[in-house]
Amino acid sequence: xxxxxxxxxxLVQAGGSLRLSCVASGRTFSDFHxxxxxxxxxxxxxxxxxxxxxxxxxxYEDSVKGRFTISRDNAKNTVYLQMNSLKPxxxxxxxxxxGGQRASRLPSDYDYWGQGTQVTVSS
Numbered sequence: 001x002x003x004x005x006x007x008x009x010x011l012v013q014a015g016g017s018l019r020l021s022c023v024a025s026g027r028t029f030s031d032f033h034x035x036x037x038x039x040x041x042x043x044x045x046x047x048x049x050x051x052x053x054x055x056x057x058x059x060y061e062d063s064v065k066g067r068f069t070i071s072r073d074n075a076k077n078t079v080y081l082q083m084n085s086l087k088p089x090x091x092x093x094x095x096x097x098x099g100g101q102r103a104s105r106l107p108s109d110y111d112y113w114g115q116g117t118q119v120t121v122s123s
Contacts, residue, residue, distance in 0.1 A: 001026050001027075002024060002025070002026040002027050002032070002098055002111075002112040003024065003025045003026050003112075004022055004023070004024050004096050004097070004098060004112055004113060004114035005022065005023050005025075005114055005115070006020060006021065006022045006094065006095065006096050006114040006115065006116060006117040007020070007021050007022075007023075007117060008020040008021050008117060009093075009094060009117030009118045009119045009120075010118075010119070010120070011120045011121075011122065012086055012119075012120070012121055012122070013121070013122050014086060014087055014088055014121055014122065014123050015085060015086065016086050016121070017082070017083060017084045017085075017086065018083045018086065018119060019080060019081070019082050019083070020036070020080065020081040020083065020094055020096075020117060020119075021078055021079075021080055022034070022036075022078065022079045022080075022081075022096030022114055023076075023077055023078050024077045024078070024079075024098060024112075025077065029072075029074055029077040029078075029098075030053055030054075030074040031053065031100060032053065032098035032099060032100060032112075033050065033051065033052050033053055033098070033099055033100070033101070033102055033103040033104070033109075034050065034051050034070075034072060034079040034096060034097065034098050034103075035047070035048075035049065035050040035051075035096070035097045035098075035099070035103070035104065035105075035109075035110055036048040036049045036050070036070065036079075036081045036094060036095070036096055036097075037094070037095045037096075037097060037107060038090075038092035038093065038094045038095070038119075039092055039093050039095065039116070040091060040092040040093075043092075045095075045107060046061065046092075047059075047061050047105040047106075047107075048060070048061050048064055048068065048081070048094070049061065049064065049068060049070040049081060050070070050103040050104055050105065051070045051071070051072055051079065051103055052102075052103040053074075053103075054074075055071070055072055057103045058070055058103070059103060059104075059105060061105075063089075064083075064090075067083065067084050067085045067086075068081060068082065068083050068084070069081070069082040069084075070082075079096055081094070081096075083119070086119075086121045087121060088121045088122065088123045089121075090119060090121050091119060091120050091121050092118075092119060093116040093117065093118050093119075094116060094117050094118075094119050095113055095114055095115075095116045096113075096114045097110035097112065097113050097114070098110060098111065098112040099111045099112070
């Protein structure tokens with residue numbers, strides 16, 4: 001079993017920055033491709049970003065390109081999401097996910113999910 005624990009969410013003004021972290025335990029972190037998703041009230045769970053096991057493949061959702069950066073430190077069992085130039089529409093609960101199939105935009109490709117961390121961006 002794998003446990004994923006997110007942290008780093010909070011309340012920030014538009015234009016500000018936050019850095020989300022997701023620490024994994026229970027299995028070898030480098031075995032997993034990792035992703036970030038977000039869920040805003042009244043919306044579907046949306047893909048944000050994904051990174052492959054060795055950081056060779058990275059994907060971003062179009063609306064966050066140039067503002068968000070995903071990275072991972074396999075020695076620390078941690079994946080990060082640096083979020084800059086935040087906008088009110090970025091407000092959501094952010095989830096990290098881990099899976100063994102591939103770095104993917106699809107939630108179904110991930111086997112393990114964290115509990116989420118709230119990000120609120122005020123205008």
